[in-house]
Amino acid sequence: MTIKGDVKKVVLAYSGGLDTSIILKWLQETYGCEVVTFTADLGQGEELEPARRKAEMAGIKEIFIDDLREEFIADYVYPMFRANAVYEGVYLLGTSIARPLIAKRQIEIARRTGADAVAHGATGKGNDQVRFELSYYALEPDIRVISPWREWEFVSRSDLIDFAEKHQIPVPKDKRGEAPFSVDANLLHSSSEGKVLEDPGAEPPDYVYQRTIDPEQAPDAATYVTIGFQKGDAVSLNGVAMSPATLFTELNRLGHDNGIGRIDLVENRFVGMKSRGVYETPGGTILLAAHRAIESITLDRGAAHFKDELMPRYAELVYYGFWFTPEREMLQAAIDKSQEHVDGEVRLKLYKGNVIIVGRTSENSLYADDLVTFEDDAGAYDQKDAEGFIKLNALRLRTLAMRARRGK
Secondary structure (H helix, E strand, O other), X not given: OOOOOOOOEEEEEOOOOHHHHHXXXXXXXXXXXXXXXXXXXXXXXXXXXXXXXXXHHOOOOOEEEEEOHHHHHHHHHHHHHHOOOOEOOOXXXXXXXXXXXXXXXXXXXXXXXXXXXXXXXXXXXXXXXHHHHHHHHHHOOOOEEEOXXXXXXXXXXXHHHHHHHHOOOOXXXXXXXXXXXXXXXXXXXXXXXXXXXXXXXXXXXXXXXXXXXXXXXXXXXXXXXXXEEEOOEEXXXXXXXXXXXXXXXXXXXXXXXXXXXXXXXXXXXOOOOEEEEEEEOHHHHHHHHHHHHHHHHHOOHHHHHHHHHHHXXXXXXXXXXXXXXXXXXXXXXXXXXXXXXXXXXXXXEEEOOEEEEEEEEOOOOOOOHHHXXXXXXXXXXXXXXXXXXXXXXXXXXXXXXXXXXXXX
């Protein structure tokens, strides 16, 4: 194997799993460089200390394991949820929104350790390679990026296993065959793709689901929950103030127990192909419903409708990996401006996969009883005014109708 000698030190996004362990050794062999490992705790629910031990066994001297859960929710998930961002109508962008944070931290570590390159384990067919690399270049334009899946000679799972065994990299028994599907998880969601899920016409097996119980097996009694908001962000649960990550963890538990947040989708990847996946976003599904509910009484109609026009563009930017861009920041500024008065509480009922809004209150509410009631004694709304309003709005329609009549 020819050594590429133009890289001195590389920061690898390292999970400690088989694939990234192979990548670690491959980098050492192929580039003859020093490797720094970085493992992010984004709430994926796995023990991360084994990653440290595996890195030490591979001779790694600089090992970073960072708890990024609070930063992930506060600085990435919450800004996205202020926009009510949903890609193609269903996907709450759980994987997409995690990538810019991982990339940002990798670049920070590269600067700190004097590394001249970064590496990731995303394949050459997916979106993640784009998200990682766009973020790298936006933050450090001269950084060298190594994408092993686009470079190495391995063409099959058996090739990877052979390489691992040759270099005494432990291969768990469940990794020796083809994995039934691949999983990515963080505090916002889990996604399952590939293999048994590749046929979009086949129902997913029950064992695919990671974060939720079957709605049919959920309790027969509804669970009520109250979420408090300040400036569009969730800050309390059932009257108890919580940090962003703590609150999200609790929402995930409630969502799990009530079978909430499952979606089976076929999405359009940025790289041009369609893919089928099963995504679970229990806490996020609850939060999205609650946020839209508090906005319904605190946002002016024009602001609310304009936000909904911006949302697909915002969601697309996140999905494609354009987080660190002027256009996303411009949209964020507009969205954050809209949230200045989005304060209050929303009461929800969780029941067998459903999130049902049962109440919303706010000191900043624009809902006016004296305007909507049929018992209008205060004279706040004169129904006779509606006649002129309707005639003015009908003027162009009447003109069009008269022209159509003449054409006959």
